[in-house]
Amino acid sequence: MVTPVYPPKPRPGDRIAVVSPSSGLPGILPLPFELGLERLRKEYGLEPVEYPTTRRMGSTPRERADDLHAAFADPDIKAVVASIGGDDQITVLPFLDRELIRANPKPFFGTSDNTNLLAFLRNTGIVGFHGATVMSELGRPGAMHPQTADSLRAALFTSGPYELSPAERWRDVSRDWADPATFDAEPETRPGTGWTWVNADRVVEGRSWGGCLEIVGWLLMADRETARDLSEYDGGVLFLETSEDMPSATEVFRTLRNMGERGLLRRFPALLMGRPRTWSFERPNSPEEGARYAAEQREAVLRALRDYAPDTLVVFDVDLGHTDPQFVVPYGGTILVDGTARRITVTY
Known part of the structure; x- marks a missing residue:
């Protein structure tokens, strides 16, 4: 590789x-x-x-x-x-x-x-x-x-x-891109809620891999652009996030479970999990429904990690992927996850 x-x-x-x-x-x-x-x-x-x-x-x-x-x-x-x-x-x-x-x-x-x-x-x-x-x-x-x-x-x-920082304000409700009035003002946002850390007693620095969870699953199913020798990922930082398709907690768990069965999850000592999109035009959740969806997804991730990589350092609600604001994350570049200081630094 x-x-x-x-x-x-x-x-x-x-x-x-x-x-x-x-x-x-x-x-x-x-x-x-x-x-x-x-x-x-x-x-x-x-x-x-x-x-x-x-x-x-x-x-x-x-x-x-x-x-x-x-x-x-x-x-x-x-x-x-x-x-x-x-x-x-x-x-x-x-x-x-x-x-x-x-x-x-x-x-x-x-x-x-x-x-x-x-x-x-x-x-x-x-x-x-x-x-x-x-x-x-x-x-x-x-x-x-x-x-x-x-x-x-x-x-x-x-x-x-470049050090990332939790969103000061964020949003996941969209407006119609076909309507010119959509672009007259910024979208409504909510106060930031910070990141949630799990097993944050260590520092991990490594090359990144991952992306949109649904697409990662498709690549694995098609056996495309994934390493033949899984040791390629040893010591790396996995980052994942879900799209506006809003996969169920069951689907998220099954995808991660199958990654675990393949021996992938245990290769990465750190996981950055992006803030999930909790609203779409097809599923216009209330804030309470959205919070429940996010909580169910978090538990699905933790359940898979408990089974396959219980010691992984995890950060939830990182502002990457299908969220706003959205930080740029280097793919294949270096990410430092400092659990002791609660800091995430990417290398551009």
């Missing part, structure tokens, strides 16, 4: 690719996409470059792979950012030219279904960045959450340690 290295960072003024390796949703919901592009230009000083499938729904896996190849091969493109997630990026993986991408390493930013490409990059020898899609984070109504904006700026332009 190749040890991933951090690719060169872009600078203000550089051109960056904006791609849709999963869904061409920008073609259907342009408002958050256009807002995200504008912020890339005005707030980060970067020039976004679109590709044939960026705004096109129904593109074939090969067409989406071709866009990725064009973005990575172009020497004038200094980073690659996903427009949004989706649910079939796993079908793109067989069409990717690993040697082409390995020869042209660039920072890639994406979450959710982009876990597929992040895992591919890790195995190719490139540290990726789990976070900051154009539509969800850069296209946030009203303004980017300041903690998201600061994390993205650091991940884009700097190298070295």
